Amino acid sequence: MSIPHSSHWGAFSAVAADGGVQVLPHPDDPDPSALLGNVAVAATPTARVLRPHVRRGWWEDGPGPDERRGRDEFLPVEWDELLDRVAAEYRRVLDAHGPRGVYAGSYGWASAGRFHHAQSQLHRFSHVLGGAVRSSWTYSHGVGEVLMPRVVGSQEPLISPTSWTSIEEHTDLVLAFGGLPAKNSEVASGGISRHEVAGRLRRARERGAEFVLVSPLRDDLAAELGAQWLDVVPGTDAALLLAMCHVLEAEGLHDAAFLRRCTAGSEEFLATLGEFTPEWAEGVTGVSAATVRDLARRAVRGRTMVTVSWSVARTRFGEQPLWAAVAFAAMIGQIGLPGGGFGHGYASTGGVGKRAGSYPLPTFPQFADPLRVRIPVARIADALLHPGREYDVDGRRETYPHLRLVHWAGGNPFHHHQDLSRLQRAFRAAETVVVHEPFWTATARHADVVFASTTTLEREDIGAARYDDRLIAMGRVHEPLGQARDDYDVLAGLSRRLDTGERFTEGRTGPEWVEHLWEEWRTGPAARAGITAPPYAEFLAAGEFVLPPEPTEKVMFASFRADPDTYPLRTPSGRVELHSPTIAGFGYDDCPGHPVWLAPEEVPDAEFPLHLVANNPATRLHSQLDHGATSQAGKVAGREPVRMHPADAAARGLRAGQVVVLRSRRGSCLGGLVVSDALRPGVVQMSTGAWFDPVAGAAAGVTCGHGNVNVLTRDVGSSRLAQACTGQHATVQVSAFEGDPPRVTVFDQPS
Structure with a gap:
């Protein structure tokens, strides 16, 4: 049976098949995305977190800064035992340091669903506990x-x-x-x-x-x-x-x-x-x-x-x-x-x-944030490494809180952030790192607690976007793999142990919440906007609901x-x-009161003579499903491709298809060379999102053996005004990799 579903890169239907799923684009889509080719791998055990795990050092020695984080082995544990332990850690941090000791920024694109939006889930959980430090703004803009x-x-x-x-x-x-x-x-x-x-x-x-x-x-x-x-x-x-x-x-x-x-x-x-x-x-x-x-x-x-x-x-x-x-x-x-x-x-x-709808969409309520402490999203490493340090942002003088417990759901900071060696040091400075992950990404491998999370294919939800004209009944395509649980169920379990369960759940299961959000929207904002939406059961049967047209210009x-x-x-x-x-x-010298020319601080020189452009990938959304078919088809020699102008390749004796090493002042990575005249001489281009593989990197004598470009980029704010991400550019050198390149290990189960 074909089941309707949706993703950030397109609506689709899926049919469960032996060992996976078959994905079909929405019939009304005039130009479906090739990224749909990545979806099927999510239904397989490849790279999946199939049961909850803990890092041995944290489990046996307790919380605290730890240089073993990111290198330690993981132990499978039972759900109840782990939830008890994490709830106790929450109590310790909140009792000793208050909500300013917890970071629940949770930046990510895990699901297109309105209920299973991981950031909303985590924010609601933290708000009923008294709040937590959150992030402001986005890496994107x-x-x-x-x-x-x-x-x-x-x-x-x-x-x-x-x-x-x-x-x-x-x-x-x-x-x-x-x-x-x-x-x-x-x-x-x-x-x-x-x-x-x-x-x-x-x-x-x-x-x-x-x-x-x-x-x-x-x-x-x-x-x-x-x-x-x-x-x-x-x-x-x-x-x-x-x-x-x-x-x-x-x-x-x-x-x-x-x-x-x-x-x-x-x-x-x-x-x-x-x-x-x-x-x-x-x-x-x-x-x-x-x-x-x-x-x-x-x-x-x-x-x-x-x-x-x-x-x-x-x-x-x-x-x-x-x-x-x-x-x-x-x-x-x-x-x-x-x-x-x-x-x-x-x-x-x-x-x-696109014209945005003039009315709200179904939304999982998060409650008001009692703490209201924010840090710019791209300054998380600064906050973890330099608690108590003052910094400027948008006309304010702020102080980084001392973050003891980091709780992350639905995102992969080891994709979004820059200078990953620095981010590794930052994660090791925390006392406890808790993540919800379906996959063994670098974020999971640098955590203390890994809650095995379901993928969107294993959930029911409502797919909707403010720029789109239809709501999709996202059906469950297949049962959860292994012992994976929805983020909502994990947070509900923690809430019960922290005596906030009734307020967090309001007595509803996840599927009951999805129906409640639909009915609340249907009889509230939709009705007030003159939209006649069907009852939830009819919405499910139809698979989608098309909204009336908005003015197009x-x-x-x-x-x-x-x-x-x-x-x-x-x-x-x-x-x-x-x-x-x-x-x-x-009074910011890096952002005065009118547009000016401020020359880049890092420019090509004899050691790093090439401009690097680190743009978004064509084969996946950010780092999502990097092990999917479309993403893997774009690899070169098993690595993330790096493009170079023919003149620059010839000057270095490099040929298309070979494994090369990119080095910057921050780190180094392997890549697979593509020679192309579609870029300016003196420029190399490598997309973000390859899963960070320091294990393969160590075998090759580099920071990442798979091609995560953010080992090369700078972790510094755009200016004291916005303190925004600056990961688009760096200066690098490219050379041939000598010897046999190591096998990429990041899609393997960790030891």
């Missing part, structure tokens, strides 16, 4: 989450920018900084039933829209769009944008009336542009001065959309290219026009640019543009702030 409210008064450019429909129908020129990569548009948080981005871009091109790709990687935009490719030096997007602003001001092409009416601080900003000439930019970016002038002039001839990918801002000083793009869009006077202005994250996921800041006094932005001035007195008042 932390810069935008902090900067955009300061500059345009909200996160609308991230959450609900001008729609794809408007771009498809009205835009003449798309300036794509960081590109519009189709691989990223295959994914959307909460699920995506129809993949439409590639088709919309194609139709815009057929109508006559032109595209300019600003990226060191040519395939950051589909070849069929015929884009002009500007293969910029990585990390120099802000320099190019400021030089284009210089051209507008110097040649009188800027929209002075729009700047007077709709911006604040334009005089201060314009006064800084004199030094950013096209000739200066040519030396920084590698883009000719003539091309810089041509781009600026073309932008004012028609309707222009300036889009900045999340990746462009995921760098040191990443605030600057994003703010400079806003400034350029303001100077050409197109903010608030159909198909014009700027956006942040188009094609970074499939949801950006949306123009960001259209009302503000029409009447900025009646519809002001939520900035201090009510306008787009090209100079922010608030940010200037913070």
Whole structure:
């Protein structure tokens, strides 16, 4: 029997088969994602945590910082015995240190379901206990989450920018900084039933829209769009944008009336542009001065959309290219026009640019957080290594709490975080690390307690996303493997032992909660929005519920543009702030009060002469199901592929298909070489998400033997404003690996 289900990369149906499942894409999806090919492996024992485990040192010697964490052996234990032990550890930490001693950040994309959302589950659990330290913002677009409210008064450019429909129908020129990569548009948080981005871009091109790709990687935009490719030096997007602003001001092409009416601080900003000439930019970016002038002039001839990918801002000083793009869009006077202005994250996921529903979706309630202590998500290693240290963020002076117990569910920080050797030291500084994991990822292997968690295929849930038009009845495809339990059942067991069980569960089982969430939504928000949704039993029988259509065209800041006094932005001035007195008042030398050029602190040199671009993978979502068929088919010599320009490969005597070593100032890893002219000379590209394998690395004399690129990247904040992730770039050297490469061990069961 075919059972409907959903994932962050697409809705599908699954049929249980001998030894696994067969996965079929949703019949209404015009362009299903190849990532569905990874799903079937989740139904097999490969790399699965089949019963709860503990690290021997923690089990026998008790909690405390431990250099054995990540190297110790694991012991299988019984559920009740382990739950008793973890509950006792919670009591110890809470009694001695209070909720500030517990970290329940739990950042992850484990399930597209509305109930089995691991972060919500863990937050509810911690809130009924009195709270815990949590994380703020995201690894993906932390810069935008902090900067955009300061500059345009909200996160609308991230959450609900001008729609794809408007771009498809009205835009003449798309300036794509960081590109519009189709691989990223295959994914959307909460699920995506129809993949439409590639088709919309194609139709815009057929109508006559032109595209300019600003990226060191040519395939950051589909070849069929015929884009002009500007293969910029990585990390120099802000320099190019400021030089284009210089051209507008110097040649009188800027929209002075729009700047007077709709911006604040334009005089201060314009006064800084004199030094950013096209000739200066040519030396920084590698883009000719003539091309810089041509781009600026073309932008004012028609309707222009300036889009900045999340990746462009995921760098040191990443605030600057994003703010400079806003400034350029303001100077050409197109903010608030159909198909014009700027956006942040188009094609970074499939949801950006889709109209969001105007009503809430079914949501597992988390209760209010009694503690309300946050750290920036990308600063977890700092917090664990330096408790009590002060740091700046978004105008505040904060102090890292002393985190004793780390509780993680639904995520893999050994994928998301940078400088994994440093993260290993940070995990070893904790007193207890508890994780919920279906698989033996590096996060599980660096924990003390590993709760064997079910996968989404083993659960019932409601799949829904604010950018999608249907809710999916996610049926249980197969029974849990081994002794795996739902996160909810694990947390309910802990809650009962900590005398908060009744408040956490409200007397409901997991399946009862799923039905309750549906009925509460059906009779509440849906009914108030005029939506007639069926009872839960009928929803299950149908397999999905299609929502009524929303208006397809949306123009960001259209009302503000029409009447900025009646519809002001939520900035201090009510306008787009090209100079922010608030940010200037913070006194941050790494993020002053207006867009500037701040040169990268790490640049190629004789020891590490190559730019590394560490982007999102095309064969999986983050690190999920790296052992799946699609992900494994993309490996080269059993490692994560690393791409290099033919000239750079020839200069090092390297050939396609061989195992190579990448080294940076932080660490080293093996990779499988791909030689390609689709990237700028002097640039190598390696995607994130290969499972960290220090065991195979030790055998090879490197940090990771499988190809986790984050052993190479820097663990430092974007600036004191956002303190966001900077894992997009590094400098490296690449050489041949001598001898027989070690076998990848990370998919094996641990000892």
